Amino acid sequence: MTPVTEGPRFRFAPSPTGFFHVGGARTALYNWALAKRLGGKFVLRIEDTDEARNRPEWTQGIIDALAWIGVHSDDPTFEGPYFQSNYAADHVAAAERLFAEGRAYYCDLTPEQIQERSKASGKQGYDGYSRDRDLGPGPGRVLRFRVPEGMTIVDDLVRGRVEFANETIEDFVLLRGNGSPMFLLANVVDDVTMRVSHVVRAEEHLPNTPKQQMLWEALGHRPPVWAHVPVLVNEQRKKLSKRRDKVALEQYRAEGFLADAMVNYLMTLGWAPQGETEIVPWSRIEADFRLEDVNHSPAFFDLKKLAAFNGEYIRAMDVEAFIDACAPWLSGDAVPWRADQFRSDVFRAMAELVQTRIVTLAEVPNLVDFLFLDAPIVDEASWDKTFGNAEARSMLETSIDVLADTPWNAEALKTAVEAAGTTLGLKLGKAQAPVRVAVTGRTIGPPLFEALEILGRDAVLTRLRAAADRLAGS
RNA sequence: GCUCCCAUCGUCUAGUGGCCUAGGACACCACCCUCUCAAGGUGGCGGCACGGGUUCGAAUCCCGUUGGGAGUGCCA
Numbered sequence: 001m002t003p004v005t006e007g008p009r010f011r012f013a014p015s016p017t018g019f020f021h022v023g024g025a026r027t028a029l030y031n032w033a034l035a036k037r038l039g040g041k042f043v044l045r046i047e048d049t050d051e052a053r054n055r056p057e058w059t060q061g062i063i064d065a066l067a068w069i070g071v072h073s074d075d076p077t078f079e080g081p082y083f084q085s086n087y088a089a090d091h092v093a094a095a096e097r098l099f100a101e102g103r104a105y106y107c108d109l110t111p112e113q114i115q116e117r118s119k120a121s122g123k124q125g126y127d128g129y130s131r132d133r134d135l136g137p138g139p140g141r142v143l144r145f146r147v148p149e150g151m152t153i154v155d156d157l158v159r160g161r162v163e164f165a166n167e168t169i170e171d172f173v174l175l176r177g178n179g180s181p182m183f184l185l186a187n188v189v190d191d192v193t194m195r196v197s198h199v200v201r202a203e204e205h206l207p208n209t210p211k212q213q214m215l216w217e218a219l220g221h222r223p224p225v226w227a228h229v230p231v232l233v234n235e236q237r238k239k240l241s242k243r244r245d246k247v248a249l250e251q252y253r254a255e256g257f258l259a260d261a262m263v264n265y266l267m268t269l270g271w272a273p274q275g276e277t278e279i280v281p282w283s284r285i286e287a288d289f290r291l292e293d294v295n296h297s298p299a300f301f302d303l304k305k306l307a308a309f310n311g312e313y314i315r316a317m318d319v320e321a322f323i324d325a326c327a328p329w330l331s332g333d334a335v336p337w338r339a340d341q342f343r344s345d346v347f348r349a350m351a352e353l354v355q356t357r358i359v360t361l362a363e364v365p366n367l368v369d370f371l372f373l374d375a376p377i378v379d380e381a382s383w384d385k386t387f388g389n390a391e392a393r394s395m396l397e398t399s400i401d402v403l404a405d406t407p408w409n410a411e412a413l414k415t416a417v418e419a420a421g422t423t424l425g426l427k428l429g430k431a432q433a434p435v436r437v438a439v440t441g442r443t444i445g446p447p448l449f450e451a452l453e454i455l456g457r458d459a460v461l462t463r464l465r466a467a468a469d470r471l472a473g474s
Numbered sequence: 475g476c477u478c479c480c481a482u483c484g485u486c487u488a489g490u491g492g493c494c495u496a497g498g499a500c501a502c503c504a505c506c507c508u509c510u511c512a513a514g515g516u517g518g519c520g521g522c523a524c525g526g527g528u529u530c531g532a533a534u535c536c537c538g539u540u541g542g543g544a545g546u547g548c549c550a
Contacts, residue, residue, distance in 0.1 A: 164477075164478075165477085173547085210478095272487050275498085278487080296479075299485090300485055300486070305501080308501085315513070357513075427509090429510070431509080432510070433509085444510055444512085448510070
């Protein structure tokens with residue numbers, strides 16, 4: 001059953017850090033789109049060799065985050081996760097082979113000694129001091145790769161041909177003084193054993209690539225296809241970092257961004273689908289994405305544009321889907337009403353009117369809270385602005401009278417308020433304001449008369465009177 | 475410092491020597507629509523970093539300058 005040939009094997013190799021970086025998400029998506037389209041595999045490898053970064057729940061976080069953006073571990077294209085820490089013996093074995101073959105050598109210089117030599121000679125980095133000292137392994141001795149003379153040519157699918165003079169590359173460390181393998185080695189050995197054919201990763205790894213390519217060759221294998229995609233940057237044009245920037249995918253999810261919008265937006269950073277619009281379904285992306293088309297320069301991760309995409313996606317949902325998507329934002333501790341006050345039929349009635357007014361799902365509660373609370377949460381700025389003049393006070397009084405016996409439907413309510421306003425010389429825009437603030441607590445919100453209809457006469461009149469009382473008292 | 479990468483509206487991009495008087499999207503501005511706020515519609519602002527080549531012709535090719543960025547660990 002073993003196929004004679006297998007499709008391309010892509011890999012995504014994050015190190016667990018406790019959150020999932022949006023840049024990592026984009027890289028994963030690039031790999032995923034290619035693996036899917038080309039009938040290959042997406043191999044997930046958790047690079048957990050740094051003891052400090054090794055917690056089981058973080059791995060689950062990565063798998064959950066990937067699933068959220070559509071990279072599902074139960075898809076046949078998905079393979080893994082593998083854990084780098086399980087392959088430590090392979091890494092060491094490969095290093096020892098390199099030593100046996102003379103392609104690596106031991107060195108007993110301490111970092112301080114290296115620095116001193118460097119300072120004395122005026123040259124940067126390690127100078128190859130132990131190359132011909134024939135040292136054997138021993139505690140405190142690192143194993144270094146013997147960088148050959150010549151030139152290393154990296155053929156990169158997005159950058160083209162990149163040349164490195166080997167003399168500019170120092171004999172880098174394969175095994176630490178305590179015998180543990182370094183990232184470069186572990187990474188290559190794992191890629192070899194996992195038969196990775198395409199390494200698609202962020203541009204920051206490009207300077208490492210000649211070293212890795214030498215390792216592939218020294219290990220007797222043909223290097224993979226390389227592709228280094230531009231990094232994501234902030235407004236200062238610096239690489240997105242967790243210290244300065246909001247980079248956690250989970251956080252965007254928690255703030256009410258839709259996975260589809262996030263995925264679509266991420267894919268347009270460094271790449272664009274054909275045609276006049278960047279809003280395209282994943283099926284189009286999967287069919288059209290090419291590494292050769294990826295831009296070469298860093299892309300600014302623009303929250304405003306992400307928000308615009310999110311708004312588009314929210315509006316494109318049919319109402320039922322929208323209602324379902326809102327559910328998590330309509331209950332829980334963050335919501336100002338008690339669970340027993342929430343009424344799904346009321347929300348359902350308002351849903352369509354809410355849908356065009358939000359950019360993230362997290363904004364939903366603010367637009368509908370007054371429907372579930374006994375009394376609205378009054379925004380004082382709205383209150384002061386609206387009731388700062390006598391007309392507004394009169395309008396409030398008048399509306400109490402008028403609404404007491406108006407037929408209770410949105411259209412009739414609108415007509416009634418409009419008429420009441422006319423008697424006071426107010427246009428509808430001005431006339432509805434006092435009613436809106438009294439009933440909803442804010443100057444802005446969903447269409448008022450539909451909301452009044454849903455709330456019902458008693459609740460509306462109660463609120464209008466409460467507002468009048470407050471005005472009388474002040 | 476050294477190595478490498480990059481350079482089209484403010485931002486993300488289309489553009490692969492003539493179709494470019496450089497197209498779209500986000501943002502911004504104006505107008506329309508309108509019960510607030512949105513959404514929607516129409517229009518507007520705004521760019522090939524600079525200098526040399528190559529060519530009949532250059533945003534597109536070459537060189538240089540300038541400006542950004544990444545890497546530079548016994549981190550990953």
